[in-house]
Amino acid sequence: MGTDTDLRVLRQDEWDKWYETLIRAFSGVPEAPEERELWNALTELDRSLGAWDGSECVGTAGAFSFRVTVPGGASVPAAGVTMVSVAGTHRRRGVLTAMMRRQLDDIRSLGEPLALLTASEPAIYGRFGYDAASFQRGAEIDTSRTTLSVPPGTDDVRLRYAAPEDVLDACEAVYAELVPRRPGMTARMPGWERVGVLDPESERDGASPLQCVVAERHGRVVGYARFRVKLGWEESGHNGTVVLQNLDALDPAADAALWRFLFGIDLTTTLVVRGRPVDEAWQYLVSDIRRCRPRTRDQLYVRLVDVGAALRARTYQAPVDVVFEVEDAFCPWNTGRWRLTGDAKGASCERTEDAADLALTVRELGAAYLGGVSLAALGAAGRVRELRQGALTEAAVGFGSTVAPWLSHGF
CATH class of the missing domain: 3.40.630.30 (Gcn5-related N-acetyltransferase (GNAT))
Known part of the structure; x- marks a missing residue:
């Protein structure tokens, strides 16, 4: 400056x-x-x-x-x-x-060991070592011509309307139970529960105030959906829109019950979905995915501040023993060779003088860190160099995740 x-x-x-x-x-x-x-x-x-x-x-x-x-x-x-x-x-x-x-x-x-951000302009943050590590799915679902096939047990789930404020604690309990299940989700710190029920009129775009439906089984809240409804009419009849804000559920039946409800709200023909996980189950329940107009965009950007601590903090879905040659121009303390050894039970990552197996920058490690971006794909783009045959496949499989990473709310 x-x-x-x-x-x-x-x-x-x-x-x-x-x-x-x-x-x-x-x-x-x-x-x-x-x-x-x-x-x-x-x-x-x-x-x-x-x-x-x-x-x-x-x-x-x-x-x-x-x-x-x-x-x-x-x-x-x-x-x-x-x-x-x-x-x-x-x-x-x-x-x-x-x-x-x-x-x-x-x-x-x-x-x-980690820094996270959501980028208004992605091109800005690459030079500081950040890269996209999770993605989000949006959709505009034609609910007048799309149906859902729901799993067994869906009809056993009871749905009821509730004021968002009145059931906030129960909804937060559902969210907290889900956090450990998916990479990229953040534990709700004090005060952050208010973000989900913030409902200024300026954000409604002509739609209703925020509404909430909770899913219950045996008297326990097992899911919830927060949404707005924007009515519309044309000569042939109604064409209202449901705009989903939040939906969390603890099991497939509760999840399907909430989606089925949203598909069937009276006087509406469109369900607008933003910022959802790319592997969310509704996509495999719909009768016609083309009528849903799905689209994908970048979401959470990750930067490894301490390479060793970050790579030790997670586990690996297959055994991995690989030496990374890391380049980090902005945080030079990360530059050098790191041996990562890990599996599904834990990992170690320490500096080493051993020959490198893979060469990459800290950006590639950030992109792959949550398991949503394949190191092999980055290798195909020329961003990871394989120095030992087979090392790229080994690392790519180990870094993967069976559940797509997802950031549940902005910040």
């Missing part, structure tokens, strides 16, 4: 000006008061950085203290990088690089 710019940890009395800088960078449209209040409460001041030119805030960056599920089910400390922006008046002066440098140094000092 220029000598006239000061980078420092955020103070509470600076939050409003700091947040206004962020909002302006993302179009300048004001948020609803309840949204602003929630993000103020969730901001971790000691993990938030501001770049200041005199009294003006010209750059923002923050991090949330998360725990993320990795293959094998362990919950690993991770920094959720967030609220990153640079004022248009101060671009190309090194402000972003300075904030990323300070932030990754701080993450390392806290002993967090």
